[in-house]
Amino acid sequence: MRMIDFFDRGARIAASRPCLVTDAGTRTYAEVAERSRAIANMLVADGFAPGAHAAVLSGNAPVAFEAILGILRADGVWAMANHRAGVAENAYLFDLLDIDTVFIAQEVGDRVPALREQCPRIRRIIALDGPIDGCDFFLEDKANDASPVPQRRDGLDDELAFLANTGGTTGRSKGVMLSNGNWQALVSSLVASMPMKVPPVNCVAAPMTHAAGPLALASMALGGTVVVLPKFEPEAVLRAIETHRVTYMFLPPTAIYMMLDHPGVESFDLSSLEYISYAGAPMALERLKQAIRVFGPVMNASFGQTEAPMCVTAMPPHEHLNADGELAHPGSCGRPNLLSIVEIMDDAGNILGPGERGEIVVRGPLVMQGYYNNPEATAEVSAFGWHHTGDVGVRDEDGWFYVVDRKKDMIISGGFNVYPAEVEDALLAHPDIAQCAVIGVPHDKWGEEVAAFVEMHSGRDLDAEAVGTFVRDRLGPVKTPKSISRVDALPRTNAGKISRAELRKPFWEGQGKTI
Structure with a gap:
């Protein structure tokens, strides 16, 4: 089946149903x-x-x-x-x-x-x-x-x-070749991990040029309605959910946080929601608990990337909480989806066991055909017969996967590996901090030291010493930032992700390296 055949399936079964909806x-x-x-x-x-x-x-x-x-x-x-x-x-x-x-x-x-x-x-x-x-x-x-x-x-x-592109977060963009078979695997995996009780009503508020666009096209195979918002604004999204009885949407964690921080969030009728799918960055555990309380048991975690789009793993809503109502697998991005084989691998190509950290690697029909006109990069990312995601992760005894960090973002301080995402999770647990980013900056003795940049909640001031103590109590002294700086707005990529690379630039200029 071609991509257009999936749309035509929706058009055959739902010719008179609304397909594209706007205020106009x-x-x-x-x-x-x-x-x-x-x-x-x-x-x-x-x-x-x-x-x-x-x-x-x-x-x-x-x-x-x-x-x-x-x-x-x-x-x-x-x-x-x-x-x-x-x-x-x-x-x-x-x-x-x-x-x-x-x-x-x-x-x-x-x-x-x-x-x-x-x-x-x-x-x-x-x-x-x-x-x-x-x-x-x-x-x-x-x-x-x-x-x-x-x-x-x-x-x-x-x-x-x-053709998608890698976004250039680790260098110049590369073209990612995705086939009819990749599209079939994507739609099949989505439907398997998020079965819909009614024809979906999908709200596109994140840019359609990234994950939200293909996900909307996939929902059309089911005859779903796509509510198109010109851009993400928390109140507009909340109002669209209530007005159009939205059942499903994709949002990055930062957008979910903005919705949770909207003063009127609990005044909207959000009962139609079946799934809010989040990916692209880990979600702070306290914020995830808040989201489940506000939106209901609808949070759907997933892990994927442009080269293996969107749904390599999934943790659907019913697997987020245990019988006591607590997070069942805190920090997990889920278990492998229906059509993906996922493992943890060391640098020598050995598959690692539960609890061992290594690179997340993937096989299956979801994985791209390769990089367009770039056989060298294709070969590099396909070493040992697996697609290498560039993400460091671990799996537990029950097959739940956890993303530790990007391989290239790891900080080595005095011989110790420090993963920025772990430190960022600790910072985001502080009630005064809205957003943060952690990087390694040059240090004459330790090679790198941990530095944090934070956005504060409205009306809150930064007490760097108190925040440092807060993190040290959770992670110990090695992983605690040696400097914590307040910024009005963290730099972001065109996809809306926080750009650690931009934060690193002024510290590493003239060093002959960037990490």
Whole structure:
């Protein structure tokens, strides 16, 4: 099955059901299917080749989803792209991925000249939501033939379906090749780990250019309604849950914290929720308990990455709590999903036993085909016949996995390994601290020392000595930050994750290394 076949399944079983919903209106599955056919026919008529790569440069919007479906229906390859990234980063990505066609929103329409200049392989740029100077044409002017679109590729499991990118958190972005078979594994794993009691109503508030977009497309296979919010705002999300009876959504922990901190969170009717899926970073245990109390037993943990998307492991709501109502597996990201084999491996390629720390490695149909035009990086990440995630983890006797930290973020201080995530968990347990990041900074004697940067809750001041004592009581002196600094806002990547790399830069300049 092709990616578009999953949408068509939803359209067949739910033609009259709302597919895409915004404050401005609703489009049914039948209407979205018609729009996707019109966009596909427009592309084919303009010479768009089977297997050509196309990107949609837009924020969260129904027309952006329709353009993606049109690309897939024209038997193209959808390349995920983040409109919040700078023009230079987008140009680098488009050139890296051999992008043939770009749909672009008016919000970022001023980038057209730079893309023309820096990406000579782009054959057409199509204005998405209104006329834009320099574009080849405006979508609405040509997308008018909604007749059936002939299939032009075989649709085999190993056929390239979409291209993602690694985000560049550990260097320049790499293109991740994901096939029809990868998409089948993703949808199957999601449905197996989160069975829906009713047709899902999925709220897209996190950027659709990351996990929230593919998850919304996956929900369409079930005939689910997708409520599209232009951006994440805590009150808007809470109101959408109440108004549209949202059953499922994906949010990173930072967004969940912002919802929990909203003064009116408990005044909204959130009883429709079945799942809030969180991933991308560990969730502080006290905050997880708070989320279960406020939202109900709906929290769904998962672990994955671009190269093995989103659901390598899962811990569904009913496995979060034990019979006494306490966290049953505190800090766990779950057990392997239906179609993934997961192990812990040492640097020599040996599989480790319960309780032993090593790198989390994965096998199965969820794992990517490789990095686009980068066989060296593909070989490196596939050593010993397993996909290497770059995450340090451990599993217990019952098969529950725990992510300790990113392998490259580990701090070595005086010969001791310190994992930033562990220290961050201790800091976040302090009632005055809202967000934090921990890094290693140069030290003449110890090599590195632990430094923390914190955002405080509104109206709270930082008492660094008291916070240091708070952490020392939990972790001991080696892991306790030697400096704790208050910041107004921690640096973040385009995906919204806290960027330890940005925090490290000023400390490691001139050192000849960054860790």
